[in-house]
Amino acid sequence: MTTMTPSIEPFGEGAYLITLGHEVDEGVNARVHSLAARLDAAAQDIDGMASCVPAYASLLVPFDPRLVDAAMLADRIRELVEDPVPSDEAVLGRDIEIPVRYGGEDGPDLADVADRVGLSADAVVDLHAGTSYRVFMLGFAPGFAYLGPLPPPLRLPRRAEPRLRVPAGSVAIAAAQTAVYPHVTAGGWNLLGRTDIQLWDPDAPEPAALRPGDRVLFVPS
Amino acid sequence: MLTTIEAGLYSTVQDAGRLGATHLGVRRAGAADALALATANVLVGDPVGAPALEMTLLGGTFEVGAACLVGIAGADMEAHIAPAGRPLHPGHSYWLAEGDTLVFGAAIDGARTYLALAGGIAAQVVFESASTDPIARFGGIDGRPLQPGDVLAAPFVERRDERTWPGAVASSGVASEVGPRHLLVVAGPHIGALPDGVRDWLSDSGWTVTPRSDRVGLRLDGTAFPEADLLELVSQPMLPGAVQVPPNGLPIVLMPDAPTIGGYPVPAVIAEVDRPTAGQLRPGDEIRFDWLELADARARARQRAEGLATIASGPW
Numbered sequence: 323m324t325t326m327t328p329s330i331e332p333f334g335e336g337a338y339l340i341t342l343g344h345e346v347d348e349g350v351n352a353r354v355h356s357l358a359a360r361l362d363a364a365a366q367d368i369d370g371m372a373s374c375v376p377a378y379a380s381l382l383v384p385f386d387p388r389l390v391d392a393a394m395l396a397d398r399i400r401e402l403v404e405d406p407v408p409s410d411e412a413v414l415g416r417d418i419e420i421p422v423r424y425g426g427e428d429g430p431d432l433a434d435v436a437d438r439v440g441l442s443a444d445a446v447v448d449l450h451a452g453t454s455y456r457v458f459m460l461g462f463a464p465g466f467a468y469l470g471p472l473p474p475p476l477r478l479p480r481r482a483e484p485r486l487r488v489p490a491g492s493v494a495i496a497a498a499q500t501a502v503y504p505h506v507t508a509g510g511w512n513l514l515g516r517t518d519i520q521l522w523d524p525d526a527p528e529p530a531a532l533r534p535g536d537r538v539l540f541v542p543s
Numbered sequence: 544m545l546t547t548i549e550a551g552l553y554s555t556v557q558d559a560g561r562l563g564a565t566h567l568g569v570r571r572a573g574a575a576d577a578l579a580l581a582t583a584n585v586l587v588g589d590p591v592g593a594p595a596l597e598m599t600l601l602g603g604t605f606e607v608g609a610a611c612l613v614g615i616a617g618a619d620m621e622a623h624i625a626p627a628g629r630p631l632h633p634g635h636s637y638w639l640a641e642g643d644t645l646v647f648g649a650a651i652d653g654a655r656t657y658l659a660l661a662g663g664i665a666a667q668v669v670f671e672s673a674s675t676d677p678i679a680r681f682g683g684i685d686g687r688p689l690q691p692g693d694v695l696a697a698p699f700v701e702r703r704d705e706r707t708w709p710g711a712v713a714s715s716g717v718a719s720e721v722g723p724r725h726l727l728v729v730a731g732p733h734i735g736a737l738p739d740g741v742r743d744w745l746s747d748s749g750w751t752v753t754p755r756s757d758r759v760g761l762r763l764d765g766t767a768f769p770e771a772d773l774l775e776l777v778s779q780p781m782l783p784g785a786v787q788v789p790p791n792g793l794p795i796v797l798m799p800d801a802p803t804i805g806g807y808p809v810p811a812v813i814a815e816v817d818r819p820t821a822g823q824l825r826p827g828d829e830i831r832f833d834w835l836e837l838a839d840a841r842a843r844a845r846q847r848a849e850g851l852a853t854i855a856s857g858p859w
Contacts, residue, residue: 331732334812339732375780382780460568461804
């Protein structure tokens, strides 16, 4: 992993984008979430600050420039970025098991993926289910968690043509990532299986079932 | 109170947007032309960000069930009361009588028309916003576009007078003159990491809005940026208004329903004052981008907001 100087760039009038790295890396991601937690805590008493939006190696800090001095905010962000604090994640991240029905109608791309990576379908399932994955971030759709890193033998690109309709609960892979689609959406990832676990409930106190820092294990069922 | 007879092409309840749940993957939604939303709301005496109906290209037909004050702003859909044909114009609010039929036709300028009800349209509020989220299927009316039979109602409010928007003040993003629409842009977060020619590429030539444009993004046609397929980045946060360069090299302007995360570089962001203009673009429209310094962009946005607040507070 190459270390880079963090950058803080404006993203339009009302946000800063903090970039800590350019790769999918667990250590960098831990620093992103630690920074997000500290910024959210500091923002609680300030009018005009909204929650930060974390990603793999970057963080968006939205604000209302009519209520918050942009230059002062940039300075404060830089102070926090340059003074990293160890993360509490090892303590707070949960271990979560997700039962999956692999292949058949539930996993229409399993055979094709096996072909393309040169393994049997069973070997693909063993590899996918054989390791636990970090939740790196939520995005794309409510409760959609980006999980990884995927074992190298399973890494292949998105499908050439996205599907217009991916069933809810579909378990998918693309590049170094794996994910579960919480809702019916269009989608271009390769579908290996399906789960009945509900990953999104807007009425629950915590609507998203998965949090950044959690570790997920898929269990063939 | 209005009952939907015909829903129009794509009509959804929108307010100022859903900002508190982006880190959970919930898209921001909200009116594509926030200025027209504000105008329609001020015309009926509601807060600028109150929920209203956003109609796209072809509007709906409504039966008036109980007398109500409605405000109209944005594109002109040649609205009228049937059968007598009394015309209703954007930039005005009108008292409608029980038994009236309110008809919106095809937009003759712009893309989106906002219909506000005095008191605010009652809709499902999730994460402190009534905006419709068709992916999560919540907000607005069951998280979906309007259908025949849907009722648009507002809580009871005191009787308010009809208003007319001051003619000299912009009331929406609808263009007032013919020719290419100009959109002010500020430098995006990735401009430093992109090849030097990207600034000139974006502002030197014109772009055409393609029919593959919607509330997720405006897909533009024009001169592709060379080797754009080499530019993909690790997935990171995105914002409506961002101008992305995807692998085919043709810009996409993100709109309110855009995903919260993306991997295409962003050389530019539509200035806040011109996001209403973006929300009124139709397939076939020609556009040009003009660069603006960030400090100027913030100043213009502040002036617009202060101007709106002054108008809203009256006198009327």
